[in-house]
Amino acid sequence: MLKLDNVSKTYKTGDKALHNVCLEVSAGQVVGLIGPSGAGKSTLIRCINRLVEPTQGSITLGSTDLTKLNRRDLRQARRRIGMIFQEYALVERLTVMENVLSGRLGYVPTWRSWFRKFSPEDIALAHSLLDNVGLADHYNKRADALSGGQRQRVGIARALEQNPELLLVDEPTASLDPKTSRQIMRLIRAACQERNLPAIINIHDVMLAQQFSDRIIGLRAGKVVFDGSPEALSDEVLTTIYGDEDWTQLRADATPTQNEATAVLDLAEGV
Amino acid sequence: MIHASSNEQPLWQHHSAKQTLLRWLGWFWLVAITVVSWQVMNENTIWAFVSDAPEQAVDIGSRMFPPAWGYISNLWEPLWDTINIATLGTLLGIIFAIPVAFLAATNTTPSTRFVRPVALLVIVASRSINSLIWALLLVAIIGPGLLAGIVAIGLRSIGFIAKLLYEAIEEIDESQVEAVRATGASGVQVIDYAIVPQILPAFWGISVFRWDINIRESTILGLVGAGGLGIQLNASLSTLAWNQVAMIFVVILGTVVISEWVSARVREAVL
Numbered sequence: 001m002l003k004l005d006n007v008s009k010t011y012k013t014g015d016k017a018l019h020n021v022c023l024e025v026s027a028g029q030v031v032g033l034i035g036p037s038g039a040g041k042s043t044l045i046r047c048i049n050r051l052v053e054p055t056q057g058s059i060t061l062g063s064t065d066l067t068k069l070n071r072r073d074l075r076q077a078r079r080r081i082g083m084i085f086q087e088y089a090l091v092e093r094l095t096v097m098e099n100v101l102s103g104r105l106g107y108v109p110t111w112r113s114w115f116r117k118f119s120p121e122d123i124a125l126a127h128s129l130l131d132n133v134g135l136a137d138h139y140n141k142r143a144d145a146l147s148g149g150q151r152q153r154v155g156i157a158r159a160l161e162q163n164p165e166l167l168l169v170d171e172p173t174a175s176l177d178p179k180t181s182r183q184i185m186r187l188i189r190a191a192c193q194e195r196n197l198p199a200i201i202n203i204h205d206v207m208l209a210q211q212f213s214d215r216i217i218g219l220r221a222g223k224v225v226f227d228g229s230p231e232a233l234s235d236e237v238l239t240t241i242y243g244d245e246d247w248t249q250l251r252a253d254a255t256p257t258q259n260e261a262t263a264v265l266d267l268a269e270g271v
Numbered sequence: 272m273i274h275a276s277s278n279e280q281p282l283w284q285h286h287s288a289k290q291t292l293l294r295w296l297g298w299f300w301l302v303a304i305t306v307v308s309w310q311v312m313n314e315n316t317i318w319a320f321v322s323d324a325p326e327q328a329v330d331i332g333s334r335m336f337p338p339a340w341g342y343i344s345n346l347w348e349p350l351w352d353t354i355n356i357a358t359l360g361t362l363l364g365i366i367f368a369i370p371v372a373f374l375a376a377t378n379t380t381p382s383t384r385f386v387r388p389v390a391l392l393v394i395v396a397s398r399s400i401n402s403l404i405w406a407l408l409l410v411a412i413i414g415p416g417l418l419a420g421i422v423a424i425g426l427r428s429i430g431f432i433a434k435l436l437y438e439a440i441e442e443i444d445e446s447q448v449e450a451v452r453a454t455g456a457s458g459v460q461v462i463d464y465a466i467v468p469q470i471l472p473a474f475w476g477i478s479v480f481r482w483d484i485n486i487r488e489s490t491i492l493g494l495v496g497a498g499g500l501g502i503q504l505n506a507s508l509s510t511l512a513w514n515q516v517a518m519i520f521v522v523i524l525g526t527v528v529i530s531e532w533v534s535a536r537v538r539e540a541v542l
Binding site: 079093 | 444451452
C-alpha cells in the first residue's frame with residue numbers, strides 16, 4: 001500500500017531529520033508513530049505528501065512513486081492522501097461547510113471553487129461526514145466559533161471528504177484534554193476501520209498510541225528504533241526510544257481507565 | 272553582563288557598560304542637535320514678522336468670520352468632484368496594489384530574488400512621492416482636471432495599500448495554507464481558500480483607511496489644477512476672499528468627519 005524506501009531528509013540548516021527510513025504500511029493498518037520531540041515524526045509524515053521534500057529515497061503509494069512526481073501530478077496524488085493536523089489547521093474565518101468542502105479542491109476547477117459551486121454529491125458527502133462526527137447542525141457556523149474538540153472533528157471530516165487512500169495524522173490530540181483526545185482517537189480509528197484505510201498517526205501520548213494503533217513505530221533522532229505490535233512496547237523499548245525514565249511509575253500514574261465507550265456514545269454526550 | 276561581586280553572587284545589570292555609554296551618547300546627540308537646529312532656525316527668521324504674528328492672526332481670523340454661508344452653492348460640485356477623485360483613485364490603487372502585494376510578500380512571491388525586489392521598488396516609488404507632486408506631474412502630462420487627480424491619488428495609494436497588505440499576507444497562519452495545499456488544491460485555490468480569508472479584515476481596514484486619507488488629500492489637489500475643492504480654495508485665496516476660504520474649510524471639515532465615521536463603521540463591521 002504505502003512503502004518508504006531509504007527515505008532521508010536533511011534541512012538547509014544541515015539538520016539531518018531522517019536517516020534511511022524504510023517501512024511499509026498495509027491497507028487498513030493504523031500505525032502509531034512515537035518518539036521524542038525533534039525525532040523527525042512530523043518531517044516523516046510531511047515527506048509522504050511532500051509538504052516537506054525528502055532529500056533521498058522513494059515513497060510509493062499504490063503504484064505511484066510520490067517522490068518522482070512533477071507539480072501537477074503531485075497535486076493529483078495529494079488528493080489521495082488525507083491529512084489531519086495538530087491545532088486543527090482549519091481556515092478559521094470560513095464556515096465549517098467550506099472547510100469540509102475544501103477537501104474536494106483537488107477535484108474541482110478553480111472557477112467553481114471560487115464561486116463555492118461544489119457538486120451535489122460533494123455537498124451530500126460533506127453533510128454525511130459532519131453527521132458522522134456529530135456536527136450535523138454546525139455546518140453553517142464559522143470554524144472559529146467551535147471548541148477545540150469540535151474543530152478537530154471538522155479536520156477529520158475535511159480529510160475524509162477527500163475520500164483518501166491514506167490518512168496522515170500529525171499530533172491530533174496535542175491541544176485537547178484527555179477525554180476529548182480519546183474521543184478523537186476513537187473517531188479516527190473507526191473511520192479507518194470502516195474504510196479499510198491505512199493511517200500513520202504521530203502522537204506524543206504513548207498510552208493513547210498503544211490503545212488505538214495496530215502497530216507502533218518508534219523514531220529516535222531520525223532513525224526507526226522500534227517497529228512492532230503495541231503489546232511489545234516494553235520499558236526497555238521505551239528507554240531506547242525516549243531515553244531513561246521510570247516507565248513503571250509513569251504507567252501507574254496514567255492508569256488507563258478502561259471504559260468501553262464507543263464513538264457513537266461520545267457523540268451522544270455532545271462533545 | 273555578569274560580574275563577580277565580593278559575596279560571590281553574580282551581579283545583574285539591565286544595561287552593560289557599553290550600552291550605558293551608547294545611551295548617554297544618544298541623549299547627548301539629541302540635545303546637541305536641538306541646540307544647533309534652534310540656531311539655524313533663528314538665523315532665517317525675520318523677527319519683525321514674528322512679533323506681530325498675533326495681530327495678523329486676529330486680523331485674518333476676523334476677515335474669515337463669519338464664513339460666507341451662501342458660497343456653499345458654488346461648492347457642491349467641486350465637493351462631488353473631490354469625493355469622486357478620492358473614491359475612484361482609491362479603487363485604482365487597490366486594483367494595482369493587490370497583485371503587487373502578493374508579489375512582494377515573501378510567502379507568496381514567485382521569486383524572492385527577482386520578482387520581490389521589483390514589487391518592493393514599485394511600492395517605494397509610489398510611497399516616496401506625495402499625491403500633490405504626482406498631481407503636478409500628471410497635470411503636465413494629461414492636462415488639468417479630474418483624471419489627473421484620480422490617477423495621482425491612485426498612484427500614491429498603490430504603495431500604501433500594497434505595503435500594508437503584503438505585511439498582512441506575511442503574518443498569516445501558515446498551517447492553514449499547508450492544510451489546504453495538502454488536499455491537492457492548486458495555487459489559486461490555496462490563495463482563495465487559505466490566504467484571502469485570513470487577510471480580508473486587514474484588506475478592508477487598509478482600503479477604507481486609505482480612502483479616508485485620500486478624501487483629505489484630494490481637497491488640496493486642485494491647488495495644482497487637478498480638480499476638486501482645491502481649485503475653489505486657490506481662487507478664494509488669491510482674491511483674499513477670507514470668508515469664502517473659511518466656508519471651504521467648514522466643508523472640508525464636514526467631509527473629513529463624515530469619511531472618518533464611515534471608515535470607522537466599516538472597520539467595525541469587518542473585524
